[in-house]
Amino acid sequence: MNGLTELLKGALEGIVLQHIAQGETYGYEITKYLQDLGLEDIVEGTVYTVLLRLEKQGLLEVERRKSTLGPQRKFYSLNAAGQEYLTNFWARWDFLAGKMTQLRKA
Amino acid sequence: MNGLTELLKGALEGIVLQHIAQGETYGYEITKYLQDLGLEDIVEGTVYTVLLRLEKQGLLEVERRKSTLGPQRKFYSLNAAGQEYLTNFWARWDFLAGKMTQLRKA
DNA sequence: TCATGTACTTAGCAACACTAAGGAGTAGAC
DNA sequence: GTCTACTCCTTAGTGTTGCTAAGTACATGA
Numbered sequence: 001m002n003g004l005t006e007l008l009k010g011a012l013e014g015i016v017l018q019h020i021a022q023g024e025t026y027g028y029e030i031t032k033y034l035q036d037l038g039l040e041d042i043v044e045g046t047v048y049t050v051l052l053r054l055e056k057q058g059l060l061e062v063e064r065r066k067s068t069l070g071p072q073r074k075f076y077s078l079n080a081a082g083q084e085y086l087t088n089f090w091a092r093w094d095f096l097a098g099k100m101t102q103l104r105k106a
Numbered sequence: 107m108n109g110l111t112e113l114l115k116g117a118l119e120g121i122v123l124q125h126i127a128q129g130e131t132y133g134y135e136i137t138k139y140l141q142d143l144g145l146e147d148i149v150e151g152t153v154y155t156v157l158l159r160l161e162k163q164g165l166l167e168v169e170r171r172k173s174t175l176g177p178q179r180k181f182y183s184l185n186a187a188g189q190e191y192l193t194n195f196w197a198r199w200d201f202l203a204g205k206m207t208q209l210r211k212a
Numbered sequence: 213t214c215a216t217g218t219a220c221t222t223a224g225c226a227a228c229a230c231t232a233a234g235g236a237g238t239a240g241a242c
Numbered sequence: 243g244t245c246t247a248c249t250c251c252t253t254a255g256t257g258t259t260g261c262t263a264a265g266t267a268c269a270t271g272a
Contacts, residue, residue, distance in 0.1 A: 005229060009112055015209060022212060044251090069248080103143065116259080134219050152262090154221070176219050176270095178220085227261105230255100230258105231257105234253090235250100237251105239247085241245085
């Protein structure tokens with residue numbers, strides 16, 4: 001999908017957080033998952049910058065563990081703040097999506 | 107709604123364009139309309155900057171006309187490029203909204 | 213005359229997705 | 243045993259965009 005970048009702003013944090021909420025995971029896996037979902041615009045570098053930002057905001061628990069296949073992995077999971085952020089994110093998303101629908105059929 | 111700003115990025119151009127598509131209008135009216143819709147985060151200054159950007163991108167026809175109530179109004183309507191942009195915008199929106207739904211119930 | 217409402221412009225800021233470049237580990241092919 | 247491919251993460255910098263702030267200007271009514 002072309003020109004998705006700007007639309008992703010603000011949504012991407014929620015997207016990543018939502019995937020982590022479904023079970024502890026790490027950057028490389030998240031990237032693959034989003035690619036498989038069809039969000040091919042979201043590439044590796046982008047995912048990592050989002051993760052670092054979320055981490056700095058204190059929304060994630062982090063643990064480094066060895067991988068069998070390469071360098072260490074940085075495993076992420078949601079903490080309470082992350083869970084709360086995610087709830088608020090979906091509220092914002094639903095709000096906007098509702099308005100968009102209203103606007104469209106106005 | 108709190109913290110909507112980032113989510114609006116990329117969506118706002120589409121929102122404004124969609125409203126103009128429903129009939130020739132001007133900045134001040136668009137602002138009021140969005141406020142009434144419940145998008146109270148979107149204030150005057152923001153709408154005008156979006157309009158200028160859309161105009162620069164060549165998506166709008168512009169015509170200045172007198173108002174009975176104040177300074178001249180700058181009336182906008184969509185041209186062909188604007189119409190096409192809007193169609194593509196909704197395609198992008200639907201694509202993303204679909205992925206968000208998938209992700210959420212995964 | 214002074215406040216209020218209408219109507220637009222411009223300069224500058226902060227957040228965010230993205231790019232580019234690189235380092236470092238493991239496995240398998242040759 | 244070296245080379246390639248894949249895995250996995252980091253950092254510095256860029257462009258776009260929504261927002262803020264400050265200002266200009268016209269009209270109406272108190």
